[in-house]
Amino acid sequence: MIGGLTITEDDLSADDVRALVALHLSGMHAESPACKVHALPLEKLRQPGVTFFAARMHGALAAIGAIKHLDDTHGELKSMRAAPEWRGKGVGEAVLRHLLAVAQARGYTRVSLETGRTEAFAPAVALYRKYGFEECAAFAEYVVDDFSQCLSLAL
Template identity: 60%
Template sequence: MYAWSPPETVHALPPERLREDDVTFYSAWDEGKLAAVGALKVLGDGRGELKSMRAAPEFRGKGAGKAMLVHLMDEAERRGYCWLGLETGRPAPFQPAVKLYESFGFGECEPFAEYASNDFSMCMSKTL
């Protein structure tokens, strides 16, 4: 993402942040190989945020990202969340992710939490 977006528009969590109490980090494996990762961050008031969603290069286009998204949405519902948000990029390399999120009912929304509107990133959300 740093290759496609100005540094000030990148909101990836640093590894140490993934260990804090308000973030739960998940990984998906296929025959001993890391296929995808994703995290669920507590925002409060029945809201959560999807963070750090990635599919390993060799698993892109093979359903690993979709499986991780389904897992994170199921976990959000299990926790009783009524709303999920995420931030992603606008440039072409991010469009497969945007299309995946749209296929699961996410739509562009106003910036939330610490995000600001800009030409390189967008916020999306879904009511659960």
Template identity: 60%
Template sequence: MPAFAIAAEDPATPDIAALIGQHLAEMHACSPACKVHAMPAARLAQTDVTFYAARVDGALAAVGALKALDATAGEIKSMRAADEWRGTGAGPAILAHILREARARGYRWVGLETGRHPVFGPAQRLYAAHGFRECAPFAGYVSDDFSLCMGLPLA
């Protein structure tokens, strides 16, 4: 597995913005617009979100963000590995980083919303491998044929 350098970065950085754009396009291609909860770069730059990038020798491998829900809970947003880095451990590396940050903040729970379309299968398996389980909808989400909420208690 490559050594990923993971740090908070500006989502408007050109290579990051391009990956976020690709992510949004993919979400819109397989979900109704009202079910696309991925955030654009401008929203990911707001103060309630910390945005991270994983790089190897400067090359962007993956992105992900941690959104504060309240003092005890957070939400994972915009997890995406660049196509050429899929299967290299980039996704697990950035997820582990985000979970460490959530624990460092003192969060007792972290959740996420993902899709049910087959394209989301790898993401669902990644989250499940890290202990996430389907949970009740939170933060205004609705679990249905398109949306799946998953949560992880942190202790």
């Protein structure tokens, strides 16, 4: 854990959290074909089965992330994003480790995600691969193609 960083379940009501979710959505729309934007807006991040977390460094929002319950053995990572001023400083990795711990505590045997294949997604893909995520077949409503890839980690 990064000293001073706290990661807690969040209700998405704070202005800074809402702004970072909006930044994440706009970034996904800028970097992805319209039919390939699977980032969740606020109302879907609040749905049952989705647990949202905010990472704060001494009160300042550093990153966000969520985990979606797919079934009793499978969770999906959603909305992983570091605030611009925190990119490259390890907060995204801290959120990933937290989400993986949540998945293990829930008894999941697998965690998966969908992401892009383009250069814009390379830092995130490198982080996921560092933790052992591997390409997998499409899951949920996703389609694997020349833009989208699915990654999964056995827990």
